[in-house]
Amino acid sequence: MIEVKNIRKKYGGKTVLEDISFTAEKGDITCLIGLNGAGKTTILNAIMGLTPIQSGQILINGEVLHKASYEKISYIPDTISMSPQMKISQGLQFMDDFYSSWNHKRASELLDFFSLSENERISRLSKGNIAKLNILLGLSLDVEFIIMDEPFSGIDLFSREQIAEVFTSNLIEDRGVIITTHEINEIEHLIDKAILLYDGTVLKEFCTEETREKEGKSVVDVMREVYQK
Amino acid sequence: MSKYIKLVHFEFNRFSNIFFILIGITIVSQIISVFTSANNYLGNVNQMVYREGMTKEQFIEQYDYMSLHQLTDSVWFVGPIALCIVTLLIYLFFIWYRDWFGKNSFIYRLLMLPTSRVNLYMAKVTTIMLLVFGLVGLQLLLLPIENMILGIIVPSEYTMDLPVYETFTYRYEFLVKLFPKTFMQFSVYYSVGLMGVLVLFTVILFERCFRWKGIAIGIIYCILSALVFTSPLIVQSTFLDNFFYPIELLGLIVITGLIVTTASIMVSLYLLKNKITV
Numbered sequence: 276m277i278e279v280k281n282i283r284k285k286y287g288g289k290t291v292l293e294d295i296s297f298t299a300e301k302g303d304i305t306c307l308i309g310l311n312g313a314g315k316t317t318i319l320n321a322i323m324g325l326t327p328i329q330s331g332q333i334l335i336n337g338e339v340l341h342k343a344s345y346e347k348i349s350y351i352p353d354t355i356s357m358s359p360q361m362k363i364s365q366g367l368q369f370m371d372d373f374y375s376s377w378n379h380k381r382a383s384e385l386l387d388f389f390s391l392s393e394n395e396r397i398s399r400l401s402k403g404n405i406a407k408l409n410i411l412l413g414l415s416l417d418v419e420f421i422i423m424d425e426p427f428s429g430i431d432l433f434s435r436e437q438i439a440e441v442f443t444s445n446l447i448e449d450r451g452v453i454i455t456t457h458e459i460n461e462i463e464h465l466i467d468k469a470i471l472l473y474d475g476t477v478l479k480e481f482c483t484e485e486t487r488e489k490e491g492k493s494v495v496d497v498m499r500e501v502y503q504k
Numbered sequence: 505m506s507k508y509i510k511l512v513h514f515e516f517n518r519f520s521n522i523f524f525i526l527i528g529i530t531i532v533s534q535i536i537s538v539f540t541s542a543n544n545y546l547g548n549v550n551q552m553v554y555r556e557g558m559t560k561e562q563f564i565e566q567y568d569y570m571s572l573h574q575l576t577d578s579v580w581f582v583g584p585i586a587l588c589i590v591t592l593l594i595y596l597f598f599i600w601y602r603d604w605f606g607k608n609s610f611i612y613r614l615l616m617l618p619t620s621r622v623n624l625y626m627a628k629v630t631t632i633m634l635l636v637f638g639l640v641g642l643q644l645l646l647l648p649i650e651n652m653i654l655g656i657i658v659p660s661e662y663t664m665d666l667p668v669y670e671t672f673t674y675r676y677e678f679l680v681k682l683f684p685k686t687f688m689q690f691s692v693y694y695s696v697g698l699m700g701v702l703v704l705f706t707v708i709l710f711e712r713c714f715r716w717k718g719i720a721i722g723i724i725y726c727i728l729s730a731l732v733f734t735s736p737l738i739v740q741s742t743f744l745d746n747f748f749y750p751i752e753l754l755g756l757i758v759i760t761g762l763i764v765t766t767a768s769i770m771v772s773l774y775l776l777k778n779k780i781t782v
Binding site: 374 | 603608612617
């Protein structure tokens, strides 16, 4: 389980996260929803130790993030996390060299699935293919948790469909997923938990299934209620 | 293979193209300088001694013996050394900033590697040292070869029979600093160089952690480091009126140097572990 406990972050004198708390269970897809500047990416960066927080605590399976945690949790940022000078094959080799959890077979399968060429230089990839490569790099690690930042942002329809297909596959099953997205429609039916953020605070946290069954409301319905109040 | 070694290998490979180009330029340019300088010299010998009847002794008095020290005046010879120095100085910054700037966000991956961030830092430091020693080593290898070529082209009565090193460093003091004669000098000069690199890395990390505020903190850190390092010299010349013997002064400078080096490593590692932001 990933536990985010009362985290607070200031940047340039402005509070960008204020007392954020939530949990993400293994086997669930937890979605952070919010407008631009709500703090979604900052939360993910903080979970991965890529930006410092002023107070609060983040635990992964009860432990504070440490070097071995990166074999348990993988991050798919909305920007390419591999050197643009590399070819895709070199990027895959780099992952294989440094991560014992790297699953070479799965990487090959995903390479075929996304129709990416190993000889392609990363700097020459389109935005859609960069998103696919990022997903490949993240999902080819045998980790317990995956966190994704805006995987559908700014990419073409067909790439979006391919990425959405990954969500319904066994690649995601049994893992804990935290995702941020604007394109809620693509994955609304897959989300287990939604966390609505606004200006660095949590406005509402709810289980989608429960809300659907008890109140008959979809995630979008709840978003309308909360954000258009 | 340990992840530190893998990171060093990786970092070195990222610069290897430029490194080998620098090596190529240095070899070609310096060999060209050997041939052009030797030919010019022989041209002068032909003109002055054989056509104008100057004696050999008069010629040597006016033009000096031909040896490596004559080469150090040539742009073809010193140019590649300067090019290597400037390139490495730029790379001191680039080795960090290349992972953040432009389309590049490779820093995400580097910071998420399942290894201590100490390795990341040490790999960059080691790579810089390897590049420096690689180029210094190349120059030291080239010198006897160049001297040998000179000896083949120029008749022995016009060459000076002095050790290669003496003739090479004869004219310019900076060449003595770059290519020290004794192990002791080598240790002192290159330790100071390493300390400078570590202070600069700390400044860069301050900037990466706190951006504009970090630049100010970095500059203050830089000034403080310089003050601490040179404090024995300052105290000696201002308050103590040459109280310390030179060896004692050297000992004190070694201590302050170690303080600055250790502080830079500790601060850098703290920043990299706790304050760095993508």
